[in-house]
Amino acid sequence: MSTPSTAIRPETGLLIIGASQAGVQLAISLRGTGFDEHITLLGEEDHRPYQRPALSKEFLQDTVGKENLIFRSQEYWDEHDIELVKGARIERVEKRPDGSGVAHAADGTEYAFRRLALAVGARARRLELPGADLEGVVYLRSADDALDLKSRLGDVQDVVVVGGGFIGLEAACSLHGMGKATTVLEYGPRLVGRAVGEDTSAYFLQSHRSRGLDIQLDARLARFLDDGEGRVTGVELEDGTVITAQLVLIGVGVIPNTELAEQMGLAVDNGIVVDRHALASDGTTVAVGDVANMPNPLPGAPEGERLRLESVNNAIEHAKIAAYSLTGRREEYAGIPWFWSNQADLKLQIAGLTLGYDSTVVRRDEAKGKFTVLYYRQGQIIAADCINAPLDFMAVRTALGKGQNIPAEAAVDASVQLKSITAERTVDRKVPA
Amino acid sequence: MPTIHYTDDTGTTVDVTAKPGDSVMETAVRNGVTGIVAECGGSLSCATCHVFIQEDQVEDLPPMSEMEDEMLYGTAVDREDCSRLSCQIKVTEDMDLHVTTPETQV
Numbered sequence: 001m002s003t004p005s006t007a008i009r010p011e012t013g014l015l016i017i018g019a020s021q022a023g024v025q026l027a028i029s030l031r032g033t034g035f036d037e038h039i040t041l042l043g044e045e046d047h048r049p050y051q052r053p054a055l056s057k058e059f060l061q062d063t064v065g066k067e068n069l070i071f072r073s074q075e076y077w078d079e080h081d082i083e084l085v086k087g088a089r090i091e092r093v094e095k096r097p098d099g100s101g102v103a104h105a106a107d108g109t110e111y112a113f114r115r116l117a118l119a120v121g122a123r124a125r126r127l128e129l130p131g132a133d134l135e136g137v138v139y140l141r142s143a144d145d146a147l148d149l150k151s152r153l154g155d156v157q158d159v160v161v162v163g164g165g166f167i168g169l170e171a172a173c174s175l176h177g178m179g180k181a182t183t184v185l186e187y188g189p190r191l192v193g194r195a196v197g198e199d200t201s202a203y204f205l206q207s208h209r210s211r212g213l214d215i216q217l218d219a220r221l222a223r224f225l226d227d228g229e230g231r232v233t234g235v236e237l238e239d240g241t242v243i244t245a246q247l248v249l250i251g252v253g254v255i256p257n258t259e260l261a262e263q264m265g266l267a268v269d270n271g272i273v274v275d276r277h278a279l280a281s282d283g284t285t286v287a288v289g290d291v292a293n294m295p296n297p298l299p300g301a302p303e304g305e306r307l308r309l310e311s312v313n314n315a316i317e318h319a320k321i322a323a324y325s326l327t328g329r330r331e332e333y334a335g336i337p338w339f340w341s342n343q344a345d346l347k348l349q350i351a352g353l354t355l356g357y358d359s360t361v362v363r364r365d366e367a368k369g370k371f372t373v374l375y376y377r378q379g380q381i382i383a384a385d386c387i388n389a390p391l392d393f394m395a396v397r398t399a400l401g402k403g404q405n406i407p408a409e410a411a412v413d414a415s416v417q418l419k420s421i422t423a424e425r426t427v428d429r430k431v432p433a
Numbered sequence: 434m435p436t437i438h439y440t441d442d443t444g445t446t447v448d449v450t451a452k453p454g455d456s457v458m459e460t461a462v463r464n465g466v467t468g469i470v471a472e473c474g475g476s477l478s479c480a481t482c483h484v485f486i487q488e489d490q491v492e493d494l495p496p497m498s499e500m501e502d503e504m505l506y507g508t509a510v511d512r513e514d515c516s517r518l519s520c521q522i523k524v525t526e527d528m529d530l531h532v533t534t535p536e537t538q539v
Contacts, residue, residue, distance in 0.1 A: 028465075051474045058476070068459060069474075076465040312472055313479075340478035347500070349478055390500060394480070394507025419506075 007109045012083070013037020014326065015103055015113035017090050017260065019049040021312055022289025023119030024071050025319035031080045033327050038081055040111060042088040042103075047143050048074070049084070053312060055146040056170040057342055061178060062150070066143065093264050099284030115326055118261060118272060118280070118287040119319075122254035122310065127162065131224030136232035137248045140171055152247055156180060160235050160245040162221060164191040166341045168251035169204065173344040175249075176213050183243055184208075185219035185235070187252075194253075195339070197354060199362050199373045200385040207346055224248060254310065256291045269293055271308040276332040278322035286322040289315040297333045298353055298382075299403060305355070311339050336400045338393075345369070349393040352383030352400050363392065363414040374411055381406045395419040435528040437461070439484075441468045442536040451524040457532065458482040458520035468534025475520035477501060481538040482519040483508040487531035491515050494522055510535035 014030065016023045019041050027039050043049055050069035058064040077084050088105050095101035095116065103111040124139040126132065138149055157180065161172040164186030176182040190201035191208075209215055220238035227233045234244040256271040267273040267281035271293030278286045278294070296305040297317070309318075314337055321333040339350040357375035364371050372392040375383040381400070386393035395418035399406050410421040435453060437460055440446040451460040461469040461482075470481035477500055486494065494517065497505075501521050505512045519532065 032467075053474055053476065068455070070463065072465060073463045076463070080465070312474070316470075316472060338479075340473055340476065342476055342478070347478065388500075390480075390503040391506055394504070398507065 009040070009109065009111050011100075011112040011114060012040040013113075014039045014115045014117060015111050016041045016117040016119055017093075017103065018119035018121055018289075018291075019043030019045075019084065019086075020119045020121045020289055020315065021051065021071075022121070022315035022319045023117070024049045025316045026117055026119060026286075026288055026322055027080075027082045028072075029320045029323035030326060031082070033323050033329070035323070035327050037114070038083065040083045040085065040113070041077075042085045042090065042105075042111070044087070044089050045142060045144065046087045048086070050143055051312075052141075053340075055143065056140055056167055057174055059143075059146055060140075060150065060171065060174045069143070090260060093260055095264055095282065095285065097282075097284075116285045117322060117326070118285060118291065119289050120257040120260060120291050122256045122290045124250070125253045125255050127221070127250050127252060129221060129223050131226055131232065134224050134226050134232040135230050136246060137224055137250065139250050140167060141254070149247075149249065153178065153180070156246040158234075158243075158245045158247075159183070160185060160243055160248045161251065162235075162248060163251035163253070164188070164215065164217070165194065165251060165253065166192060168249070169208065169343050170341060171249055171251060172213055173208070173211075176211070177344060180247075181214075183214040183216065183245070185221060185237075185243075186215065186217050187219060187221075189218055191215070191217075196348075196350070196385045197357070197360060197373055197375065199360060200348075200371075200387070203371050203387060204343070204346070208343070211344060254290070256293075256308065258291065261287065261291075273306075276321075277325040277330060278318060278333065279325055286325055288318045288322045292318060294318070294333065296353070296355070297335050297337065298400075299334050299336075301353075301355075307353075307355075309337055311337065313338050336397055338397060345388075347388050347390075349386045349390065350383065351386070351393055351397040352381075354383045357382060359408065361408050361411045363389075363411065365389075365414050370414075372414075374406065374408070376408055379405075379408065381408075392418050395422060398422075435524045435526060436530075437524070437528070438531045439466045439468065440531070440533045442534065451528070453524050453526050453528075455524050456520050457484065457522040457524060457530065458518070460524060461519065466534075468538070469519060470538040471520060473520075477504060477518065477520065480504045480507045480518060481509070483510065483512070483535055483538060484517060484519045484532040485513060485535070486515045486517055487533075488515050490530060497521060508535070509537045509539050 092104045124141040225234045258268045261272040272287035324331040341348045361374040370389040371387040373385045384396040405423045435451045473479040
């Protein structure tokens with residue numbers, strides 16, 4: 001127990017709540033734009049700010065260590081007058097109309113600020129089913145989660161992964177690769193249903209099953225089973241099927257951390273509602289990254305279309321816009337969102353957003369294990385899922401960035417390089433978008 | 434101690450002492466070397482850690498994988514014969530590597 005103190009910190013120029021990818025990038029970008037006031041970066045965890053994507057992959061498999069995930073050395077923060085505070089949990093914020101205010105931490109510390117940024121991210125969605133609190137039912141969101149998971153693996157032979165999204169499949173591939181008999185239970189009719197189209201889902205299903213992962217679709221989990229002493233021994237489905245497991249990992253999506261914003265009276269709707277400048281409804285607080293519900297940044301997206309993006313690319317690009325916003329530059333967030341997921345030997349790269357697609361083209365090169373789905377809306381390419389096909393990914397991302405098209409008729413032939421059929425005004429890739 | 438010399442497109446050089454086993458990208462990012470973005474953290478997915486290797490040192494490095502080769506076709510500044518993705522180059526004990534970062538990575 002930490003003794004409540006009433007320490008009052010000197011006023012900082014910008015208080016960033018959340019040492020997430022977005023929070024860290026905001027601090028870095030502000031220094032790049034000439035912001036010279038003191039910056040305080042508050043992290044809730046007891047780790048220096050780190051990258052999350054490897055937690056379900058390289059870090060879990062022990063191919064990279066914790067130090068490799070650290071964003072910046074301590075010297076960097078010191079040299080740039082960015083104060084890093086670990087283990088700081090903010091419970092309440094009092095904000096004045098001019099943007100300044102005071103944030104109150106759980107330990108009693110008060111952080112006074114001239115401007116405030118919320119980079120509070122999202123947390124793992126919990127499954128509220130009988131037995132959910134059993135020892136051995138775990139989640140994977142933070143470094144501590146990953147360390148905990150690794151420490152449990154010793155005696156584990158059978159794993160159940162609940163959720164066939166990116167986190168679930170990445171972790172399942174990692175665990176399977178480490179010799180664990182792994183079963184993936186997906187509630188929906190296909191894998192990664194929220195992020196990719198049906199063809200890509202089918203490709204993942206076939207690939208993962210062929211490598212020995214047991215994947216069950218339309219799987220309705222009823223409860224977690226225990227050994228009578230509080231440890232999980234498996235799961236039971238609604239149809240009575242029992243699957244033995246000494247470890248159950250749940251990866252069923254995330255919930256944005258909007259509590260502080262709500263307490264502050266900011267508009268909240270599946271995330272903190274922000275405008276194209278990353279400004280929340282009070283006009284002074286910025287909110288960035290996973291927690292922000294923002295106008296669709298894709299150039300040419302329908303007016304009024306809003307979304308929340310959970311990705312590294314968005315955290316970085318959104319933070320840059322917020323940095324401009326805080327220094328008085330009125331740049332609007334526009335860009336081509338992209339995502340990646342590494343699952344065993346499958347490298348998925350997604351360019352663009354599939355919102356509103358009306359047709360697809362599938363390109364498949366069996367020999368090389370390349371598989372690409374191009375998404376079209378009224379004949380115009382809007383997105384692509386590319387598996388082990390970086391050339392396709394790069395071609396689509398570049399074309400989208402330049403507002404070009406890749407005609408569907410020509411793209412059907414998988415031996416044709418997409419770059420060569422891009423309907424373009426110029427062949428010079430150096431011309432900015 | 435291994436040293437990596439990062440020269441940006443304006444000719445300014447930063448020398449960074451590196452740790453064997455880390456990548457040339459990680460070394461740059463952790464020390465705040467500008468000119469390397471590394472969005473994907475080194476998982477060969479983004480091509481924003483592109484560097485040009487000093488020409489007489491290209492041959493000293495392990496060859497690139499097909500995936501790295503393909504990713505290099507998507508860099509913001511066009512690739513050259515001495516192009517590599519710095520996330521794929523591991524620092525070795527007595528490395529003294531000179532790299533130049535491109536004008537932009539995105």
